[in-house]
Amino acid sequence: MTVFGRVHMPSLGGATGWLNSDPLGPAELRGHVVLVNFWTLTCINWLRQEPYVRAWAQAYRDDGLIVIGVHTPEFSFEHEIDRVRQATKARAIDYPVALDNDYEVWDAFDNHYWPALYFVDTEGIIRDQHFGEGRYEQSERVIQGLLGVERELVSVEGLGAEAQADWDHLQTPETYLGYERSERFASPGGPAFDEGRAYELPERLRLNHWALAGEWTIGRENVVLDQAGGSIAYRFHARDAHLVLSAGARDPIAFRVLVDGAPPGPSHGVDVDEDGTGVLRDGRLYQLVREPDTVRERTLQITFLEPGAEAYVFTFG
Numbered sequence: 001m002t003v004f005g006r007v008h009m010p011s012l013g014g015a016t017g018w019l020n021s022d023p024l025g026p027a028e029l030r031g032h033v034v035l036v037n038f039w040t041l042t043c044i045n046w047l048r049q050e051p052y053v054r055a056w057a058q059a060y061r062d063d064g065l066i067v068i069g070v071h072t073p074e075f076s077f078e079h080e081i082d083r084v085r086q087a088t089k090a091r092a093i094d095y096p097v098a099l100d101n102d103y104e105v106w107d108a109f110d111n112h113y114w115p116a117l118y119f120v121d122t123e124g125i126i127r128d129q130h131f132g133e134g135r136y137e138q139s140e141r142v143i144q145g146l147l148g149v150e151r152e153l154v155s156v157e158g159l160g161a162e163a164q165a166d167w168d169h170l171q172t173p174e175t176y177l178g179y180e181r182s183e184r185f186a187s188p189g190g191p192a193f194d195e196g197r198a199y200e201l202p203e204r205l206r207l208n209h210w211a212l213a214g215e216w217t218i219g220r221e222n223v224v225l226d227q228a229g230g231s232i233a234y235r236f237h238a239r240d241a242h243l244v245l246s247a248g249a250r251d252p253i254a255f256r257v258l259v260d261g262a263p264p265g266p267s268h269g270v271d272v273d274e275d276g277t278g279v280l281r282d283g284r285l286y287q288l289v290r291e292p293d294t295v296r297e298r299t300l301q302i303t304f305l306e307p308g309a310e311a312y313v314f315t316f317g
Helices: 042-058 081-090 104-108 136-147
Strands: 017-019 033-039 065-071 097-099 118-121 126-131 197-200 210-218 221-226 232-235 238-248 253-259 277-280 284-290 297-304 310-316
Touching: 017 081, 033 042, 033 136, 042 136, 065 081, 081 097, 097 210, 104 238, 118 136, 126 136, 232 310, 253 284, 284 297
Parallel strands: 033 065, 065 097
Antiparallel strands: 017 097, 033 118, 118 126, 197 210, 210 221, 210 232, 221 310, 232 297, 238 284, 238 310, 253 277, 253 297
């Protein structure tokens, strides 16, 4: 267990709302071991960690553990309470969630990462912390040590987007599409910022590069389709390919995914069928590809049949 000195858990008073609980403060938490988990609903790293946090919340609740999720949004649409509420329901999160739309809790903890875990003892002292995925066995042992219990660790298996990454074959990094953090854009002529224009795919996409086809507007945090039939293509090497999407205020938007120019068949992700058909309804992370066999370099192309689709970031696993 990391030695921190006596650093007290900061206040949660800056939360803009709560789900699954009334507001929790020192009086409600006194005498409990507390695990604080910073998350945002589109983060693939949090999605792959969440099965463990959920299992710990259930396994150690009767021992005195209180898990508190702090939802601090990365993208604009993640500020919407209904989207966070939908995400907690989809992930079967029944522990308290503090909504941190103004980043006041984030700043109080001086936090910089999604996901982040802070382990707090019964006196309100932060005794350990961990950023990112992994270290699950050690984290659970920290919880047990703070609770004063010792028993077999919980068994966890993530499914769908929650499944652990195939780290041995992952050669493609997270890639943001909005110009604030965009990299490796390959459409001929380069990007135009904050204005609509027509784009084309290059004759050949290099590994870890992406391109647009059709009428798009490239904004600070996303790309937005202006006319039906536009596409995004990405050349990647990973088992899984995900894309954070939102339909904005529009009705659901149908899309089609091709892998190496053909329907994905058995390589389809959980949000796409074997023919490559999917529907963009909710603002969230969509799993487009999951390779069941040999992981190799492939080209993903997603085409939207209606305008208004907003695309934010590709992530891989």
